[in-house]
Amino acid sequence: MLFKLSIQNLKKSMRDYAIYFFTLILGVAIFYVFNSLEKQTIMLKTSSADYEIIELMNSVMSGISVFVAFVLGCLIVYASNFLMKRRKKEFGIYMLLGMEKGKIARILMIETIFIGLISLGAGLTLGIVVSQGMSMLVIQLFEADMSQFEFIVSKSAIGKTVLYFVLMYVVVLLLDVFVVGKSKLINLIHAEKKVEKNTAKNPVFCAIVFLIAIVVLGSAYYRMTAEATEITETWQLMVEIGKGVVATFLIFWSGSGMFLFVVSRRKKFYLRGLNCFTVRELEGRFNTTVVSGSIICLMLFVTICVLSSAMSMRESVNHNLKEMTPVDVNFDMDIADGQRIEDILTKTGVDTGMFRDVISIQSYTAADQSLTVASTIGTAFEELQWDDSVKDYYREMLDEVIKVSDYNAIARRYGLEEYTLDQDEYMVVANFDSMVSLRNLGLEKGQTLTIGGRTYHPKYKECQDGYIVMASNHTNFGFILVPDDVNLEGYRSYYDYYVADYQETSSMSIEEISTYIDSAQFNQLINPENKTWPSIEITTKTDLYANSISLTAMVVFIGIYLGIVFMISSAAILALKELSEAVDNKEKYVILRRIGVDEKDMNRSILAQSAIFFGMPLLLACIHSIFGIQVCNYLLETFGKSGLLYSIIVTAVLIVFIYGIYFLITYLCSKQMIREKRTR
Amino acid sequence: MSAVLRLENVEKYYGNSSNLTKAVDRISFSVEKGEFVGIMGASGSGKTTLLNCISTIDRVTAGHIYVGEEDITKLKGNKLNKFRREELGFIFQDFNLLDTLTAYENIALALSIQNVSAAEIPDRVIQMAERLGIKEVLNKYPYQMSGGQKQRVASARAIITNPKLVLADEPTGALDSKAARYLLESLCQMNEQYRATILMVTHDAFTASYAERVIFIKDGKLFHEIRKGDDDRKQFFDKIIEVVTMLGGDLSDVV
Numbered sequence: 001m002l003f004k005l006s007i008q009n010l011k012k013s014m015r016d017y018a019i020y021f022f023t024l025i026l027g028v029a030i031f032y033v034f035n036s037l038e039k040q041t042i043m044l045k046t047s048s049a050d051y052e053i054i055e056l057m058n059s060v061m062s063g064i065s066v067f068v069a070f071v072l073g074c075l076i077v078y079a080s081n082f083l084m085k086r087r088k089k090e091f092g093i094y095m096l097l098g099m100e101k102g103k104i105a106r107i108l109m110i111e112t113i114f115i116g117l118i119s120l121g122a123g124l125t126l127g128i129v130v131s132q133g134m135s136m137l138v139i140q141l142f143e144a145d146m147s148q149f150e151f152i153v154s155k156s157a158i159g160k161t162v163l164y165f166v167l168m169y170v171v172v173l174l175l176d177v178f179v180v181g182k183s184k185l186i187n188l189i190h191a192e193k194k195v196e197k198n199t200a201k202n203p204v205f206c207a208i209v210f211l212i213a214i215v216v217l218g219s220a221y222y223r224m225t226a227e228a229t230e231i232t233e234t235w236q237l238m239v240e241i242g243k244g245v246v247a248t249f250l251i252f253w254s255g256s257g258m259f260l261f262v263v264s265r266r267k268k269f270y271l272r273g274l275n276c277f278t279v280r281e282l283e284g285r286f287n288t289t290v291v292s293g294s295i296i297c298l299m300l301f302v303t304i305c306v307l308s309s310a311m312s313m314r315e316s317v318n319h320n321l322k323e324m325t326p327v328d329v330n331f332d333m334d335i336a337d338g339q340r341i342e343d344i345l346t347k348t349g350v351d352t353g354m355f356r357d358v359i360s361i362q363s364y365t366a367a368d369q370s371l372t373v374a375s376t377i378g379t380a381f382e383e384l385q386w387d388d389s390v391k392d393y394y395r396e397m398l399d400e401v402i403k404v405s406d407y408n409a410i411a412r413r414y415g416l417e418e419y420t421l422d423q424d425e426y427m428v429v430a431n432f433d434s435m436v437s438l439r440n441l442g443l444e445k446g447q448t449l450t451i452g453g454r455t456y457h458p459k460y461k462e463c464q465d466g467y468i469v470m471a472s473n474h475t476n477f478g479f480i481l482v483p484d485d486v487n488l489e490g491y492r493s494y495y496d497y498y499v500a501d502y503q504e505t506s507s508m509s510i511e512e513i514s515t516y517i518d519s520a521q522f523n524q525l526i527n528p529e530n531k532t533w534p535s536i537e538i539t540t541k542t543d544l545y546a547n548s549i550s551l552t553a554m555v556v557f558i559g560i561y562l563g564i565v566f567m568i569s570s571a572a573i574l575a576l577k578e579l580s581e582a583v584d585n586k587e588k589y590v591i592l593r594r595i596g597v598d599e600k601d602m603n604r605s606i607l608a609q610s611a612i613f614f615g616m617p618l619l620l621a622c623i624h625s626i627f628g629i630q631v632c633n634y635l636l637e638t639f640g641k642s643g644l645l646y647s648i649i650v651t652a653v654l655i656v657f658i659y660g661i662y663f664l665i666t667y668l669c670s671k672q673m674i675r676e677k678r679t680r
Numbered sequence: 681m682s683a684v685l686r687l688e689n690v691e692k693y694y695g696n697s698s699n700l701t702k703a704v705d706r707i708s709f710s711v712e713k714g715e716f717v718g719i720m721g722a723s724g725s726g727k728t729t730l731l732n733c734i735s736t737i738d739r740v741t742a743g744h745i746y747v748g749e750e751d752i753t754k755l756k757g758n759k760l761n762k763f764r765r766e767e768l769g770f771i772f773q774d775f776n777l778l779d780t781l782t783a784y785e786n787i788a789l790a791l792s793i794q795n796v797s798a799a800e801i802p803d804r805v806i807q808m809a810e811r812l813g814i815k816e817v818l819n820k821y822p823y824q825m826s827g828g829q830k831q832r833v834a835s836a837r838a839i840i841t842n843p844k845l846v847l848a849d850e851p852t853g854a855l856d857s858k859a860a861r862y863l864l865e866s867l868c869q870m871n872e873q874y875r876a877t878i879l880m881v882t883h884d885a886f887t888a889s890y891a892e893r894v895i896f897i898k899d900g901k902l903f904h905e906i907r908k909g910d911d912d913r914k915q916f917f918d919k920i921i922e923v924v925t926m927l928g929g930d931l932s933d934v935v
Contacts (some may be wrong), residue, residue, distance in 0.1 A: 269798075596791070598762070
């Protein structure tokens with residue numbers, strides 16, 4: 001009997017609470033998809049560097065999954081609590097008929113079990129299907145071999161998903177039972193009869209609060225963008241974020257009152273058709289969703305920022321890579337005993353025929369190790385209030401000197417700026433931000449260098465841009481360029497740099513060479529264990545690409561993961577609220593119909609209500625984002641700034657898609673609900 | 681005088697062939713312009729069904745209902761809404777006010793959905809509110825008003841559009857006797873001053889005694905009809921009670 005009752009309730013809920021089920025299924029599916037990434041990435045045959053990043057990605061993913069489970073858990077608790085409120089009358093009738101609370105708890109339990117089974121079943125099925133598409137994306141992002149693709153079901157991800165969701169359902173069940181247990185029969189029976197009180201706020205007070213909120217928000221925007229450079233401490237950032245949060249809340253608190261105040265004064269608009277009804281409905285709705293509305297707005301804001309930053313980071317890294325990997329391969333090595341890289345390559349039997357346009361240069365340092373980063377910065381460094389252990393690090397870090405024409409040869413090859421120096425001039429080339437600012441201290445003071453008995457003055461007051469060894473971002477600590485006629489007495493060879501492109505040989509194509517150079521086998525060949533030379537570092541274009549792409553792929557995955565979860569949470573809360581209003585408001589539409597309002601006008605009113613109710617948080621979130629994205633860009637500056645438009649478009653499409661689906665379902669269901677009552 | 685409302689052999693059946701309920705069984709009558717007509721009957725006698733058919737909320741099984749020259753049983757979809765909007769005014773037992781709107785807005789809504797120009801609305805609403813003694817509650821919400829005030833707001837909403845016919849379904853059902861009396865006097869005033877044609881359904885003899893003519897319905901059929909004529913209300917009330925007694929004890933024990 002209880003079982004039958006539960007099943008019937010469920011059937012009824014299926015239709016009424018389509019959104020709830022939809023959200024649960026989506027939640028389960030997303031949870032599965034992102035947790036099964038581990039399994040999907042393992043199947044990819046990628047280089048060892050990729051494995052590291054994949055491992056990192058998987059551990060970050062599982063950490064984030066806990067957070068996501070928390071967010072989804074809150075959503076489910078909120079939603080079921082919401083649905084429970086709507087069912088009070090039903091439970092009231094059971095109790096009136098003499099059903100014990102224990103039995104009601106059992107009804108709830110059976111229902112929860114069914115909801116759990118259905119949502120998990122459908123969600124996992126959907127998840128497994130979607131994850132196959134995800135595999136394709138992974139393959140593409142990691143540029144792996146498509147032939148590796150196979151249908152994969154991750155048992156561990158299924159286990160994890162089931163575990164987390166069962167936990168959530170148990171919490172929900174306990175809360176539901178608690179709610180029923182402590183409620184009084186009289187309240188349950190009359191739950192539906194409560195008169196809707198319109199707690200209209202004082203419009204003048206609303207206007208003042210609204211203006212204050214705008215001012216606070218404006219100042220936060222200004223501080224975060226125009227005065228961004230002044231924000232150096234975490235607490236300063238927190239203050240601005242706090243201002244934004246408070247302002248958002250105040251806007252939601254006062255906005256509806258403001259809106260009504262302004263609109264109701266415009267009689268021409270207000271007293272036309274159903275406008276006054278629509279406005280009043282919206283006012284009521286916003287007044288009861290101040291807190292959740294603010295939270296939703298902030299979640300959407302975070303979503304927009306995370307998604308667009310992730311996308312633009314991906315874009316700019318790809319863009320950077322093209323600029324920062326001008327040749328196929330770099331070798332570099334500490335010249336300890338005079339052996340050059342060329343010699344070693346020949347000695348180990350490497351076919352140098354596969355390298356073309358080779359440039360080989362070397363740098364020098366003082367033989368007595370007196371040329372250090374600290375000494376080249378000079379007194380400015382010694383004046384720094386740093387810990388001695390940190391200072392010692394720079395006091396021992398050898399600096400290197402390169403002849404300007406040697407560097408220019410490479411710069412020409414890389415397409416970088418070439419430099420000229422007068423007889424007594426030197427300059428520093430660096431692009432790693434913190435080193436640049438450190439070295440600039442010395443350059444600004446005009447710190448001189450004495451090499452081979454001659455004194456050199458800095459040509460520029462700051463470091464100049466450039467590098468020799470390729471990297472995926474700006475990591476050149478810096479080296480000193482000196483005129484070619486420098487007297488290097490007392491100096492020794494320090495680093496050997498070898499720059500080359502690949503060329504086809506009789507036995508190998510360029511692709512084969514690339515794979516070969518990246519292989520562990522080649523590394524073994526030129527760096528055997530019994531070698532008599534320091535290790536040769538190999539930097540290849542393909543390797544840099546693979547690494548960066550893995551990194552950005554990770555960021556993009558996390559961005560999409562969080563973005564989707566936040567978005568479905570926000571949209572689901574709005575949808576549930578809107579739909580429950582529609583149920584509550586059935587009677588109102590019956591009245592409207594009786595006094596002769598056209599269906600068309602009622603539908604238009606519902607559309608306007610849903611659109612504004614969904615649109616307001618999104619609108620405010622978009623305004624926040626205009627500034628938020630700028631801040632994100634500022635933070636991600638090392639990665640460059642390109643691709644902003646692209647990322648915003650991608651984000652917008654994603655939001656419009658997910659948010660739009662919820663909006664559409666809500667609108668159609670509300671329309672359906674008010675229509676039902678007609679055949680009476 | 682021309683007939684505002686004319687019913688011809690109206691029938692309304694519920695159920696299927698094996699279990700048929702004749703809620704309204706071949707009822708014919710007509711209401712002249714400016715008349716105040718009461719329909720009395722016990723609960724289950726079919727009076728509310730009849731009212732629902734006239735108000736186009738429900739459809740007749742057979743027969744015709746004419747409002748003016750138009751056969752409203754032939755109307756469909758938005759034409760029905762247009763008819764209700766422009767030709768009818770409603771007063772319900774449970775007021776049916778929109779609780780998110782103020783009294784003023786509730787009354788104004790009836791005009792605004794007819795696309796009456798916004799400049800004209802405030803004057804008309806205030807004028808009507810003055811007549812019905814609800815001017816001081818215009819800015820209140822339904823939950824802040826007494827039952828009598830709510831019903832007068834509903835009456836204002838029903839009549840402000842100058843409908844051909846005002847339909848009142850147990851308008852005093854949820855009111856105490858004082859409020860009921862005040863409301864009924866308001867209805868009479870509306871009937872006299874605006875020449876509003878009112879069709880009121882009730883089971884209460886006292887309420888019915890405010891009408892000029894009372895039609896009695898029993899088991900879905902027209903049972904009797906009496907006119908007030910030159911009687912005063914007390915005499916008319918006694919006549920109604922006589923008929924009610926004739927109808928059988930079933931009416932008196934109905935709440």
